[in-house]
Amino acid sequence: MPPTFLEKGARDQYQALLEKYDTWLFDCDGVLWNGDRPVDGAKEVLEMLRRKNKLIVFVTNNATKSRKNYKKKFDKLGIDAAVDEIFGSAYAAAVYISSVMKLPKDKKVYVIGMSGIEEELREEGIAFIGGTDPADNTLEPFSLADFTLDPSVAVVLCGLDTSINYTKLSKGFQYLTRNEGCVFLATNEDSTYPDSSGLLPGAGSVSAPLRFALGRDPLSTGKPSKTMLDCVRAKHDFDPTRTIMVGDRLNTDILFGQEGGVSTLLVLTGITKLAEVTGPNASDIVPEYVSESVGDLAVAEG
Amino acid sequence: MPPTFLEKGARDQYQALLEKYDTWLFDCDGVLWNGDRPVDGAKEVLEMLRRKNKLIVFVTNNATKSRKNYKKKFDKLGIDAAVDEIFGSAYAAAVYISSVMKLPKDKKVYVIGMSGIEEELREEGIAFIGGTDPADNTLEPFSLADFTLDPSVAVVLCGLDTSINYTKLSKGFQYLTRNEGCVFLATNEDSTYPDSSGLLPGAGSVSAPLRFALGRDPLSTGKPSKTMLDCVRAKHDFDPTRTIMVGDRLNTDILFGQEGGVSTLLVLTGITKLAEVTGPNASDIVPEYVSESVGDLAVAEG
Structure with missing residues (x-):
């Protein structure tokens, strides 16, 4: 079925949407902001949804920040948010390792990633090495002869790491090929x-x-993985038939919503361009609704 | 057809092989040496082939060293080799850029790789940026806002780079997505x-x-790509029906020989294990001959 295109300024269309859904799941980057630039009207729309007693949940694949630190981003942009409304892929990875894998206490995670992953692992009581350890954040040549394999590493967890280097990749590769059964996890697979x-x-x-x-x-724990939705549902009870996922990416946000059995709204303020949802080169992943921007929802109230 | 397994010490088998082939193409890593450790008997077998007036060519995907520098590796291990017997994937990439792409003189290559690539590009008179430039060899955060796109970059060339980092990846990504028609080249795709x-x-x-x-x-210029064989044939005339490629990898060396219409000999001193050429999990890429080690050829003379 082709998507329903919501017209800018069409109050009746947006009002109908608001009546239909009680729970609003939001992606953040590309939906509420781009980098440090807020999307016009996003803040006001979130405030309107709160006035209408909607349940708001932020579901982000960003794993460079812990949920606590991610909240600071909301604060900085003046957008109201609570830590327990925020679900990040680093948190989902930590919950997966502790609750699904049930990693024994004498086992460790080797982290290729930034402090957000470390903070979430720490909160779940999971031991780890790598990550921001200065010894691994180097461009010095990696010598396999000088490397000591830690036999207790049972997971290699990768997230966005702007300090990615050959030492981290080489160590991760050693654990995944030499420690039997070592699990290869990724917070998310956003290209x-x-x-x-x-x-x-x-x-x-x-x-x-x-x-x-x-x-x-x-194995990825971020959107579109079901692991992420399981995390949200463990904390917030919601009716999937009255829930909508708002996002800017077809292969993460929209697919995530579809796999979770909720409705989907694509906004065009981020990655996905209009040509990917309509016309001859349209993707196989079809959102239920398309709107230019989350800010366009503001028209529903007036 | 299943491969012919050459038995250790079976003089008649190895003598027949020597009589059959005039031109011997050798992979190096995993065939003649492993890291800095020569394979037993490799040096002596090469000397024997020279005594028998065989044409010897070294075909390596190693792109961290130029041919000149790669020769130093032979020297260090006491193995006789001439620079024009050595064909590296960095050289093949440089030849591809200058002779096949015919890159205009006002265009540049952005290099993700080491000095070997730079030296080969320089020898072919190709302008480049990136590579070993200290500005790109950093773990400092990459800021897109501070980045100036060089519109003359028309190729991004990747080779093994043990200083790989997020700045290099980000710059390569900008050129490939923002400079129209920018070509994505790799020296090789060895995993x-x-x-x-x-x-x-x-x-x-x-x-x-x-x-x-x-x-x-x-687009890869190294084995198994045809570009590499074109490079060899431009310098050395040989009869494919009397030529054999000796290597340790099915998906590079053996496939390279097969695509080039020459015979193939797999040795088991490197990457490929016996279980990959025989039994239920055997690869689809089947070499013509299999020998435990290149050193086993020594038995042919005596």
Whole structure:
């Protein structure tokens, strides 16, 4: 079924949408802001949804920040949010390792990623090495002869890491090939992410070297993975038939909503362009609704 | 057809092989040496082939060294070799850019790789940026806002780069997405490479982030690409029916020989294990001959 295009300023269309859904799941980058630039009207629309007693949940694949630190981003942009409304892919990874894998206390995670992952692992009581450890954040040559394999590493977890380097990749590769049963996890597989000035390689690009060297894919805990939705549902009870996922990416946000059995609204302020949802080169992933911007929802109230 | 397994010490088998082939193409890593450790008998077998007036060519995907520098590796291990017997994937990339692409003189290459690529580009008179430039060899955060796109970059060339980092990946991504028609080249796509102490991520893992971020594959100039064989044939005339490629990797060396219409000999001193050529999990790429080690050829003389 083709998507319903919501027209800018069409109050009746947006009012109908608001009546239909009690729970609103929002992606953030590309929906509420781009880099450090808020999307026009996003803040006001969230305030309107709160006035109408909607349940609001922020579901982000950003794994560079913990939920606590991610809240600071909302604060900085003047957008109201509570930590327990925020679900990040680093948190989903930590919950997966502790609750689904039930990693024994004597086992460790090798982290290719930034402080957000470390904070979420720490909160779940999971031991880890790598990450922001200065010893691994180096461009000095990596010598396999000088490397000591830690046999307790049972998971290699990759997220966006702007300090990605050959030492981290080499260590991750050693654990995944030499520690039997070592699990290859990724916080998310976004190919790119939107900076305020444009696109940069995303978390999927950081796990890509290991994926290529190993010839196998990581298990991802971020959108569109079901793991992420399980995390949200463990904390917030909602009726999927009265829930809508708002996002800017077809292969993460919209697919995530569809796999979770909720409605979907694509906004065009981020990654996806109109040509990907209509016309001859349209994607197979079809959102239920398309709107130019989340700010356009503001017209519903008046 | 299943491969012919050459038995250790079976003089008649090895003598027949020597009589059959005039031109011997050798992979190096995993065949003649592993890291800094020569394969037993390799040196002596090469000397024997020279005594028998065989044409010897070294065909390597190693792009971290120029041919001149790669010769130093032979010298260090006491193995006789001439620079014009050596064909590296960095050289093949430089020849491809100058002779096939015919890159205009006012255009540049952005290099993600080491000095070997730079030296080969320089020898072909190709302008480049990136590579070993200290400005790109950093773990400092990359800021897109501070980045100035060089519109003359028409190729991004990736090879093994043990200083791979987010700045290089981000710049390569900008050129490939923002400079129209910018060509994505890789010296080779080896998933791993053998260090003397084990396996490390290979050149294919270094281009993998861009491959993932772009959603498309680079054109590779190394084995098994035909570009590499074209390079060899431009310098050395040989009869494919009397030529054999000796290598340790099915998906590079053996496939390269097969695509080039020459015979193939797999040795088991490198990447490929016996279980990959025989039994239920055997690869679809079947070499013509299999020998435990290149050193086993020594028995042919005596």
